[in-house]
Amino acid sequence: MAVKKEKHKMPEQDPKKRIKNFDEVPFGYSAETAIEEAKRCIQCKNRPCTKGCPVEVDIPDFIKELAAGNIDKAVEVLKSKTSLPAVCGRVCPYENQCEGECTLLKIGEPVAIGRLERFLADYEREKGMKIPKKAKASGKKVVVVGAGPAGLTCAGDLAKMGHEVVVYEALHAPGGVLMYGIPEFRLPKAIVHAEVDYIKKLGVEINYDVVVGKTITVQELLEDFDAVFIGTGAGLPRWLNIPGESLDGVYSANEFLTRINMMKAYDFPHHCTPCNVGGIAATFGAGNVAMDCARTSLRMGAKKSYIIYRRTEKEMPARIEEIHHAKEEGVIFKLLTNPVEFIGDENGKIKAVKCIKMELGEPDDSGRRRPIPIKDSEFTIEIDTALVAIGQSPNPLVPQSFKDLETERWGNLKVDEDGQTTVPGVFAGGDIATGAATVILAMGAGKKAARAIDNYIKNK
Amino acid sequence: MYEILEKQVLSNTVKLMKIEAPFVAKKALAGQFIILRIDEKGERIPLTIADYDRKEGTITVIFMEVGKTTKQLGKMKVGDKLLNFAGPLGVASEIEKYGTVVCIGGGVGIAPLYPIVRELKKAGNYVISILGARNEKLLMLEKEIEEFSDELHICTDDGSKGTKGFVSNVLQNIIDGGKKINIVWSIGPVIMMKVVADVTRKYDIKTMVSLNPIMVDGTGMCGGCRVTVGGEIKFACVDGPEFDGHKVDFDNLMLRNRRFLREEEKACKMLEGVE
Numbered sequence: 001m002a003v004k005k006e007k008h009k010m011p012e013q014d015p016k017k018r019i020k021n022f023d024e025v026p027f028g029y030s031a032e033t034a035i036e037e038a039k040r041c042i043q044c045k046n047r048p049c050t051k052g053c054p055v056e057v058d059i060p061d062f063i064k065e066l067a068a069g070n071i072d073k074a075v076e077v078l079k080s081k082t083s084l085p086a087v088c089g090r091v092c093p094y095e096n097q098c099e100g101e102c103t104l105l106k107i108g109e110p111v112a113i114g115r116l117e118r119f120l121a122d123y124e125r126e127k128g129m130k131i132p133k134k135a136k137a138s139g140k141k142v143v144v145v146g147a148g149p150a151g152l153t154c155a156g157d158l159a160k161m162g163h164e165v166v167v168y169e170a171l172h173a174p175g176g177v178l179m180y181g182i183p184e185f186r187l188p189k190a191i192v193h194a195e196v197d198y199i200k201k202l203g204v205e206i207n208y209d210v211v212v213g214k215t216i217t218v219q220e221l222l223e224d225f226d227a228v229f230i231g232t233g234a235g236l237p238r239w240l241n242i243p244g245e246s247l248d249g250v251y252s253a254n255e256f257l258t259r260i261n262m263m264k265a266y267d268f269p270h271h272c273t274p275c276n277v278g279g280i281a282a283t284f285g286a287g288n289v290a291m292d293c294a295r296t297s298l299r300m301g302a303k304k305s306y307i308i309y310r311r312t313e314k315e316m317p318a319r320i321e322e323i324h325h326a327k328e329e330g331v332i333f334k335l336l337t338n339p340v341e342f343i344g345d346e347n348g349k350i351k352a353v354k355c356i357k358m359e360l361g362e363p364d365d366s367g368r369r370r371p372i373p374i375k376d377s378e379f380t381i382e383i384d385t386a387l388v389a390i391g392q393s394p395n396p397l398v399p400q401s402f403k404d405l406e407t408e409r410w411g412n413l414k415v416d417e418d419g420q421t422t423v424p425g426v427f428a429g430g431d432i433a434t435g436a437a438t439v440i441l442a443m444g445a446g447k448k449a450a451r452a453i454d455n456y457i458k459n460k
Numbered sequence: 461m462y463e464i465l466e467k468q469v470l471s472n473t474v475k476l477m478k479i480e481a482p483f484v485a486k487k488a489l490a491g492q493f494i495i496l497r498i499d500e501k502g503e504r505i506p507l508t509i510a511d512y513d514r515k516e517g518t519i520t521v522i523f524m525e526v527g528k529t530t531k532q533l534g535k536m537k538v539g540d541k542l543l544n545f546a547g548p549l550g551v552a553s554e555i556e557k558y559g560t561v562v563c564i565g566g567g568v569g570i571a572p573l574y575p576i577v578r579e580l581k582k583a584g585n586y587v588i589s590i591l592g593a594r595n596e597k598l599l600m601l602e603k604e605i606e607e608f609s610d611e612l613h614i615c616t617d618d619g620s621k622g623t624k625g626f627v628s629n630v631l632q633n634i635i636d637g638g639k640k641i642n643i644v645w646s647i648g649p650v651i652m653m654k655v656v657a658d659v660t661r662k663y664d665i666k667t668m669v670s671l672n673p674i675m676v677d678g679t680g681m682c683g684g685c686r687v688t689v690g691g692e693i694k695f696a697c698v699d700g701p702e703f704d705g706h707k708v709d710f711d712n713l714m715l716r717n718r719r720f721l722r723e724e725e726k727a728c729k730m731l732e733g734v735e
Contacts, residue, residue, distance in 0.1 A: 170679050172497055172504075172544040180681070209546035211679060215483050235680040239693055246688055246712050248719045255682035263503060263676065269730045272503035272528055273676070274723035348715035395680055396698060 005108030008037045015328040019298040022184040034119040038067035041111045048101035054444025057081045075124045083156035086191045089118025092440045135162035140457045143225040145212045148176020149439045150231035150430025153446030159202040168210035180262040213401035226457045234431035235395030244342030249350035253289045253389035278384025282306040285389035286316035293387040294331045310338040310371040352380045419449030462545040473525045475534045482517030484547045490575035491553030495678040497544035506675045508572035522571035528727035550701045555579045559642040560586045566648020581608035592627035596620035628655045657705035667705035
């Protein structure tokens with residue numbers, strides 16, 4: 001039988017309806033569709049998909065079980081390598097990773113590995129999660145700083161290896177960017193809580209309101225624990241550095257999304273944190289975070305939501321799926337356009353943005369063609385809210401409080417391949433080490449570091 | 461959970477609370493702040509630390525009921541618990557022996573000034589404190605601050621206690637008296653800090669101010685608390701809350717502190733309606 005060239009489609013909420021709610025956009029596969037999709041995998045010998053997975057999931061093996069209808073076994077294979085499959089199955093850029101390597105690409109679309117992972121994780125969560133056997137207690141204690149994707153992965157893996165693991169989180173909720181950054185309609189918070197509960201059931205203790213670097217220092221942690229993992233993520237939003245950036249109505253993507261996702265400003269005043277969007281929102285930047293801002297603006301009541309980006313669609317760093325969803329929902333893309341000034345009214349509230357048209361010149365260091373302003377092409381767009389989503393620098397609290405931890409150019413912690421920092425016993429991974437990247441890369445770093453920490457404490 | 465161990469009503473709208481938070485108390489220093497959240501639906505608000513007791517494991521905060529959360533907090537009783545209480549956050553005051561130091565507190569700004577006065581005195585400085593408020597009822601911590609001050613000046617807008625007038629007038633008089641001042645701390649309403657900075661700028665006296673902009677996370681992540689200092693964007697939560705008053709763009713700070721006035725009003729109405 002010939003292999004079907006296209007992925008099985010995943011049903012989604014109608015764009016017109018979904019921009020009025022915060023419910024998740026795709027509905028996920030049914031068991032029948034998932035098994036049919038799994039059957040598309042030809043189980044090729046060289047398994048290129050596994051090379052594309054930062055957390056080393058045995059992709060063809062779980063697909064094989066699923067194709068044979070052994071759903072429970074498939075879940076077991078998947079979860080032996082990742083503790084956050086429902087998260088990965090939603091926010092991983094599979095098209096550049098596992099699916100980007102799939103042999104089926106030669107004849108058509110790859111196996112929908114992301115959707116299958118999502119199906120298995122959801123299936124198990126609804127059925128009730130099984131707790132795997134752990135290795136014998138090692139009697140060693142590790143502390144993980146930050147309960148984001150890197151920290152949670154590292155903590156889960158270390159617990160499975162038999163170590164006692166304590167997590168210190170600065171905020172009042174777990175998940176890091178999964179909780180404050182990624183919107184409910186892309187990653188429901190109940191799912192994050194469920195995966196965090198699974199990690200807690202592995203024996204990991206999570207403490208909130210502990211700001212490492214302030215409430216307790218890394219030096220003190222080193223006295224009480226055999227090793228420390230730092231996964232404090234990307235803090236410090238970057239700014240456009242144009243006039244008017246401090247006007248009322250100009251938010252960093254982080255502030256806007258934190259107010260709405262973590263603090264639930266969409267339910268104001270029942271939840272106490274406010275956030276007002278007004279009629280016209282403009283998001284600056286074109287990564288996944290920018291798409292999240294533009295789509296969230298619509299759900300917060302904006303009549304118009306712009307993405308303003310200085311290059312073209314080809315150079316946009318966001319996932320194709322996110323750009324596609326944003327377009328479906330009516331987000332207006334103003335490309336080859338760069339903001340030069342925010343203009344406020346007499347009360348200091350933003351009312352417009354002055355922009356300049358751009359054209360693409362020679363390639364820059366990143367290999368992308370450099371945008372160049374076109375002379376005398378300025379124009380203004382009326383807006384009520386400006387969302388600056390052009391990236392962020394690593395969180396400064398830990399590096400500032402412990403000078404022995406060497407940092408690099410952007411303030412990120414200097415680490416080797418295994419996440420070892422310049423202080424023995426202190427490991428780091430995720431955005432604090434690499435600068436702002438993806439959830440899955442942070443998880444991969446947490447996984448590698450867990451292995452390195454295990455080695456380190458065994459040989460100590 | 462963080463228990464309220466003590467509560468004092470300092471005036472109609474100003475309350476003092478001693479909160480059990482041993483980890484915060486262990487590290488707290490003058491000039492730092494905490495972030496608290498009352499309950500599951502609560503917002504995160506920053507409050508500057510008014511005192512700490514490492515042995516007891518407590519943090520004292522003094523707050524004015526201005527918005528929904530502070531009003532709700534003001535109604536809480538001894539034995540009630542706060543859901544979240546994180547800190548100490550921000551950079552501590554730079555306490556050293558400067559010589560003669562003038563510490564100025566206005567209204568509820570007197571609260572965070574107190575530990576700074578105490579530590580500056582302990583460091584061997586000659587401390588001149590100036591406390592001001594709209595009226596006598598809104599003054600606080602006079603005795604506590606007097607204990608660590610070489611000179612204490614009181615003033616009120618309406619003359620109900622001390623000199624009638626503003627803290628900036630008292631400061632001007634001290635300067636005019638020929639006293640050599642090495643550094644000034646000024647904490648209070650934004651407009652007061654602005655005026656004090658304008659006075660000291662003329663004499664090139666370094667002036668530290670403590671800013672209290674709207675915050676969300678308090679750990680450098682959201683940038684909601686950004687202030688313009690010397691033409692650059694700084695975050696009050698990780699770079700401050702104290703800054704060189706001569707460099708702060710106070711007008712922009714006032715503007716940014718008005719960001720959610722309408723929503724605040726709505727939330728307050730709901731709070732009152734619920735009861």
